[in-house]
Amino acid sequence: MTLPDALLDTLRTHFPGDALATGMAERLAYAYDNSRRNALPDAVVFPTSHEQTEALVKACRAHRVPVIGRGRGTNTTGATVPVAGGVVASFERMNRILRIDPDNRLAVVEPGVLNGDLQQALKPHGFFWPPDPSSSPWCSIGGNLACNSAGPRTVKYGSPRENTLGLRAVAGTGEGFRCGTYTSKGATGYDLTRLLIGSEGTLALITEATLKLTPKPSALRTIRATYRDVSAAARAVARIMAQPVTPCALEFIDDVALKLARDYGGDSVPLAGAMLMIEVDGEAETLPSAVDAVSRAARGDGLEDLRVAETAEETQALWSARKALSPAQRTISPNKINEDVVVPVSHLPELVDGIKQLARKHDVLIVSFGHAGNGNLHVNLLPRDESERERAHACLADVFALVISLEGTLSGEHGIGLVKKEFMPLALQPSTLQLMRHVKAAFDPEGILNPGKLLP
Amino acid sequence: MTLPDALLDTLRTHFPGDALATGMAERLAYAYDNSRRNALPDAVVFPTSHEQTEALVKACRAHRVPVIGRGRGTNTTGATVPVAGGVVASFERMNRILRIDPDNRLAVVEPGVLNGDLQQALKPHGFFWPPDPSSSPWCSIGGNLACNSAGPRTVKYGSPRENTLGLRAVAGTGEGFRCGTYTSKGATGYDLTRLLIGSEGTLALITEATLKLTPKPSALRTIRATYRDVSAAARAVARIMAQPVTPCALEFIDDVALKLARDYGGDSVPLAGAMLMIEVDGEAETLPSAVDAVSRAARGDGLEDLRVAETAEETQALWSARKALSPAQRTISPNKINEDVVVPVSHLPELVDGIKQLARKHDVLIVSFGHAGNGNLHVNLLPRDESERERAHACLADVFALVISLEGTLSGEHGIGLVKKEFMPLALQPSTLQLMRHVKAAFDPEGILNPGKLLP
Known part of the structure; x- marks a missing residue:
């Protein structure tokens, strides 16, 4: 698509100087996001006010040109990739x-x-x-x-x-x-x-x-618990969430992810069948009993080691390792398939067992970790070449079917964007999707806002 | 309106026996709600399944007949009054x-x-x-x-x-x-x-x-604090909410409401310029420090007495008195105007002062109490005769204008229904209202669901 001259003129009026970019260098820079998908926009604007944003959408609507809002492009689903061209509105200066x-x-x-x-x-x-x-x-x-x-x-x-x-x-x-x-x-x-x-x-x-x-609670304690295998860790998660003290973080890391994390976090990251990182916050005088309650629930069949982090450095090392997991996987597989399925937390043991089975069945490397307290796992399929990529896609369909059979849904926090919209009918009834389409039309009758995303 | 015979036949099929009522006695019973407004429905049905509810709406849609969902009619805004006739769907048996x-x-x-x-x-x-x-x-x-x-x-x-x-x-x-x-x-x-x-x-x-x-937290403590006047109490609310320990209830009761409450709760309800009922919950060992923090914030200029309820009976008496306030006002004014405006909690002192001034200006009795921790006050105008009713309506417009000027909104929890929809343009922009109308059309293209409510 080339933007109509009349639209470009209008945009220039509202976005003077470098607030409008049409050069190839800038267009390329705003063509992709963390999904690694890409598609070239026809222009990029940098709004700094609400009024400017209104003018932008009005002008693009008049010419039926897509407008794609963009924060910093860190999303993993292609939600900001301008698949139908048009104008990217990057809010980085607002x-x-x-x-x-x-x-x-x-x-x-x-x-x-x-x-x-x-x-x-x-x-x-x-x-x-x-x-x-x-x-x-x-x-x-x-x-x-x-x-x-x-x-x-x-x-x-x-x-x-x-x-x-x-x-x-x-x-x-x-x-x-x-x-x-x-x-x-x-x-x-x-x-x-x-x-x-x-x-x-x-x-x-x-x-x-x-x-x-x-x-902000004044005190925080981090607990590290390692388990014989992923099932044992997942069962501990279900036990922790079934008692009244809610941790402020309850992260699950499987055996493969632990090996990756160790490369980044060093020896402070243990090798085990699975690990939970549990954080409990509160006021200083109340924290010990909360830590006790959560620790009691974390103990059980398959626990290998449970320790409360003694120093801020130890806690920091654990989190650094955890936060490095997503980028670290790129080194194994630039084409990693990054899902963030979610199931009721009591079904987490069935989910982690099922994923291990699917990895074997399809002969694909899968790394799982994530926000286990919500039943929300980042399931990463790591194909290393073209044939593995095909197997990974077959495996992915099985993963989604497993999740739905466990009363779960496609995404806990990453959203749908481009990469998951074809799977939406697995999670939502046709009538629900139809209502979503009507809602979309109520806000955006011409369909110019981020076309090709979220709805199949 | 009389329901078309074809519709009645269809309804009889899906709602056999006493699941459909068309007699005047039942229609009258479902004509009103706690708003004291009323309008006669043409029929009442008692769905017991999702499928039956689908059949109901499909049938009514085919004949463009209104369907009004109803729980138990305890709402105060006329939200369940069938102002355009049609079929009330009472879910009491489901x-x-x-x-x-x-x-x-x-x-x-x-x-x-x-x-x-x-x-x-x-x-x-x-x-x-x-x-x-x-x-x-x-x-x-x-x-x-x-x-x-x-x-x-x-x-x-x-x-x-x-x-x-x-x-x-x-x-x-x-x-x-x-x-x-x-x-x-x-x-x-x-x-x-x-x-x-x-x-x-x-x-x-x-x-x-x-x-x-x-x-459910295992422990709970109730604090009763009385103040010289409503301003002092409102300032205490703002102080309590500006510190980190969030109470699980923070109720404000003004001087007039306290007198009413005393009639119901007896001597355990104090006489004062205003009272706060504060509840703090948590685990037994953590509660004392939470109570201390909240009590510290509750103290200040204008505090007359602060005491922690010692017995369950004492707490129960306070809550019974508080919960009796809404019905108690009916004895003064069967036509009470019951609002539940909300402002940012830091503006609560200006709101309670402003309401006292408006009561004087319009010579109307106003009783205020409610969920002060959310800045949510139940402002009750109690006209005792026709001339007072007119003054009350003029006063109400001033109350809403005051609330909007304090960055507040029309309703914190009662909703809009019938009685507040004319005021919606005070709180919402025309463009916002227009989007709400589009959303309504997306779900209910013929406008048969609870017509005449919420949107002006």
Whole structure:
């Protein structure tokens, strides 16, 4: 596609100077995301205001040209790849923290604020915003909201849907609107806020968010438990989640992932059949009993070693190793297939056993780790060549079928984007998908916002 | 309206025997709700299955006849009054708890299950479902979901939107669908679950809900603090919410409400300028420090007395008095205007001062109490005769204007229904309302579900 001259003229008016880029170098830079898929946009704009974003969508709507919102492209599903061309709207320059309001436990931010920058800014006030993807130093709040990106702390503190009060946005019509509240509670009409969260830029472009903050607990303890095999570890997860003390992180790492992690984290990462990293937070005087309760649940058949990290360095080494797992796998397989299936936590033992069986059946290397407290596993298929890639794709279909049979769903936090949309009919009824299509049309009648994503 | 014979025949097929009622006695019984508004339905049906509900909506759609979903009619906004006639679908007989799954911290229920019955059933498992309206012994989960009904515990545990994982429902097209997940986390498509919650039966009829459960803390302490005047109490609320320990209830009761409460609760209810009822929950060993932190914040200018309830009876008396406040006001004014405005908690002092001024200006008796920790006040205007009623209506407009000027919104938990829809343009932009209308059309193209509600 080449953009019509009239559209380019309009864009130049609203995006003067380097706020509009049409050169090949910039177009290439915004062609891909962490899914490693790519497709060339026709132009890239860098909005810095809500009004500019309205003007952008209005202009593109008039010419039926796609608009693809983009945070920092750290998503793994191709959600920001401009598969139908059009204009990428990169919000990286719209990155002001507009207001931190500790008295009301909220912050108002522009979409381009980085997750890590927000957390830093909140620290002196004693608050944090719970969503914490592995990419938090580099991913934007706008992207977190668009993809409902979560992270380890979700098990206790919820995802962006539970931690956002209101939004300002621009619908596919080019009309700006506000939804939600500046209060911690509201029942004034339909919940458009949660509808936009996780909609992957297909309904509206988010230009401002009012985020709910949580007081930061003063104390934290990390427990490392190793197990004979993945089944034993998964059974421990189910036991931990069936008792009342909810850990603020409950991460599962399988044997293959542990070997990878050891390459990055060194000897502090143990070799075992599987490991759990468990974090418990609270106030200093209450923490020991919470740690006891969680440790009791973590013990059981197949436990090899359980220890509470003694130093901050030890904890840091564990997390560094855990956070390095996603990129580390690229060294084995540049074409890794990265899923983030989720099952009810009591079915986690069946899931990990089933995945081991499928790896053998299809002769594919699979590395599993992730947010076990939510039953949310990152299942990574690592094909090393073309023939393995074919086997991996056959295996993937079996993985999804297993997940659905265990009352689970396709994605816990990565979303659907490009790479999982063909599997949506496995998880959702035709009538549900049809309603989603109607909702899409209600916000974006011409279908110009991020076409080709989320819905099959 | 008289229902077409063909429709009545179809309804008789799907709702045999006393599952369909067309007699005047039954129609009158389902004509009103706790708003005291009323309008006669043409028939009442009592679905007991999802399939029956689909058949109902399909049949009514074919004849363009309204369908009004109803739980137990405890809502205060007229949300279940059949203003355009049609068929009331009362879910009172569809009241089975289908599954309690403590390992996955969830329960699956039909819509007619009473909130209080669910809480009782969960008790032996050590869990509760956080939403707890004052009417919990008599209100249904379906109604709680339709209205996003909350209650005192919302300040710590959230509303139905934060405590529901998935739904089964029937859209205005008559098509059944499932949305959400059976897992504690999900990013598979648009969040239709939250969209339905709080939509007051205008988008779909809920036939099944998967609810997220919370472990019940083992210990609870109730603090009673009295203040010189409402301003001092409101400032204490803001201080309590600005520190990290979140109480599980933080209720405000003004001087007029206290006098009323004393009639019900006896001498255990103090006379004062205002009172806060504060509850803190947790584990036994951690509670004292939490109570200390909250008490410290509650102290300050204008505090008259602060005491921790020593006995369960004392606590019970306080809550009984608090819960009796809504019905008690009927004795003063059968035509009370019951609002539940919400402002950011730091603006609560300005709200309570402003309301006292408006009461004087319009010479209307106003009783204020409610969920102060969320900035959510039940503002009750109590006109005793026709001339006072007119003044009360003028005052109400001023109350809403005040709330909006303080960055608040019309409703924290009661919803909009019939009685507040004319005020929606005060709280929402035209573009937001327009999107809500489009969403309505996406689910209910003929507009047969609960017509005349929520949207102006």
